[in-house]
Amino acid sequence: MKILAIETSCDETAVAVLECESTGEGNAARFTVLGNALLSQIEIHREFGGVYPAVAKREHAKNLVPLLESALAEANMLHEDTQSMDSGVHDAITATLEREPGLTEAFLASIGEMEKPEIDAIAVTAGPGLEPALWVGVNFAKALSLAWDKPIVSVNHMEGHICTALATSTDQSLDIPSTELPLLSLLISGGHTELVLAREWLSYELIGATRDDAVGEAFDKVARMLGLPYPGGPEISRLAELARARGGENPYTLPRPMIHDPHCDFSFSGLKTSVLYLVKDKELSETQKEDLALAFEDAVADVLYAKTSRALMDTSAKTLALGGGVSANTHIKRAFAERMAADFPDVRLCIPAASLTSDNALMIGMAGFYHAAKGDFVVLDELKANGNRKLADAA
Numbered sequence: 001m002k003i004l005a006i007e008t009s010c011d012e013t014a015v016a017v018l019e020c021e022s023t024g025e026g027n028a029a030r031f032t033v034l035g036n037a038l039l040s041q042i043e044i045h046r047e048f049g050g051v052y053p054a055v056a057k058r059e060h061a062k063n064l065v066p067l068l069e070s071a072l073a074e075a076n077m078l079h080e081d082t083q084s085m086d087s088g089v090h091d092a093i094t095a096t097l098e099r100e101p102g103l104t105e106a107f108l109a110s111i112g113e114m115e116k117p118e119i120d121a122i123a124v125t126a127g128p129g130l131e132p133a134l135w136v137g138v139n140f141a142k143a144l145s146l147a148w149d150k151p152i153v154s155v156n157h158m159e160g161h162i163c164t165a166l167a168t169s170t171d172q173s174l175d176i177p178s179t180e181l182p183l184l185s186l187l188i189s190g191g192h193t194e195l196v197l198a199r200e201w202l203s204y205e206l207i208g209a210t211r212d213d214a215v216g217e218a219f220d221k222v223a224r225m226l227g228l229p230y231p232g233g234p235e236i237s238r239l240a241e242l243a244r245a246r247g248g249e250n251p252y253t254l255p256r257p258m259i260h261d262p263h264c265d266f267s268f269s270g271l272k273t274s275v276l277y278l279v280k281d282k283e284l285s286e287t288q289k290e291d292l293a294l295a296f297e298d299a300v301a302d303v304l305y306a307k308t309s310r311a312l313m314d315t316s317a318k319t320l321a322l323g324g325g326v327s328a329n330t331h332i333k334r335a336f337a338e339r340m341a342a343d344f345p346d347v348r349l350c351i352p353a354a355s356l357t358s359d360n361a362l363m364i365g366m367a368g369f370y371h372a373a374k375g376d377f378v379v380l381d382e383l384k385a386n387g388n389r390k391l392a393d394a395a
């Protein structure tokens with residue numbers, strides 16, 4: 001099955017074409033990457049110190065058509081067609097793209113002149129994320145569905161992050177081996193911090209979640225307090241690694257909120273406030289910033305691991321997946337690998353490849369395939385972007 005995947009939930013615009021096939025037992029599957037195009041808006045948002053939804057929406061609308069062309073060209077599916085578009089289809093597309101200024105003209109000029117590509121379905125992120133940004137991708141997918149008469153799979157962004165954790169990547173393909181269940185996922189990104197359990201493939205229970213800030217948000221806010229650019233996660237990580245390499249005693253210690261509480265929820269706003277007290281009205285030296293970054297990263301890693309290990313014990317999960325932008329963090333990955341090997345030698349730890357931790361369309365194509373294989377398509381008129389879409393409700 002060939003899938004065209006679209007991702008616009010935050011500050012990455014991405015389009016990919018994947019050839020997907022089941023390869024054996026359970027969820028085992030191979031995804032051959034036929035085309036993959038991505039544009040990050042990080043440089044644009046850095047100026048504002050964070051992601052501005054209206055700017056993200058505008059950039060997605062500008063970039064989707066060129067990225068689609070680029071992904072299709074790489075997949076050798078971009079061919080000119082001289083037949084003109086049916087007027088009913090033309091009108092339906094115009095109505096669908098009404099709220100995406102600038103996109104209609106570019107869409108009709110490009111898609112109106114191309115042959116229908118040999119794909120079987122369109123997978124699009126419908127949530128969670130920034131709603132105005134999500135809508136651009138959703139409306140774009142709807143317009144493509146009308147133009148090409150292909151069904152749409154509505155993908156949960158977080159399920160995409162789980163798929164990337166489970167996949168091993170080779171040169172041109174991604175392979176997901178049969179996953180031993182229950183599967184516990186620790187999803188850590190700019191908007192999420194949650195532990196979800198799948199006793200069955202694609203069916204989720206919420207085991208724990210943050211009660212205030214997401215962990216990526218805490219990284220970004222602490223980075224801003226230290227005068228570091230957006231996105232803060234990689235910057236904090238860089239400073240903390242410098243402090244670790246330097247060694248010696250760290251003058252800073254930070255709290256580990258709720259670490260001993262008998263549940264699997266998280267809280268990061270108190271930790272962030274503790275950093276604020278330490279930096280307020282002070283001119284910190286580079287060394288002090290590095291030490292503080294290290295203290296923050298250690299506190300975060302300890303809390304994440306403590307809650308995850310509690311969840312592993314409570315659920316007897318056989319596989320643990322780390323997903324989301326924060327799972328790029330070197331220290332968190334290292335801490336989990338070391339501690340899991342000692343505490344849970346029988347649980348398989350799955351960490352996404354560094355190149356796939358940030359948002360991309362491959363993850364959406366992988367998650368989309370599993371739903372498409374079950375015939376889980378949406379009715380076009382009912383498809384909506386949902387910024388708060390949940391993977392699981394509390395059990």
Ligand code: KG4
Nearest residue numbers: 189190191216231233234325326328329359
């Ligand atoms: O999954 P993602 O790309 O977008 C969302 O869906 O939110 O996650 C972005 C978040 C940002 O908060 C960013 O600072 C954080 O992931 N992040 C990191 C690292 N790289 C990205 N946090 C800690 N360490 C990193 N190396």
Ligand code: ZN
Nearest residue numbers: 189324325359
């Ligand atoms: Zn994400």
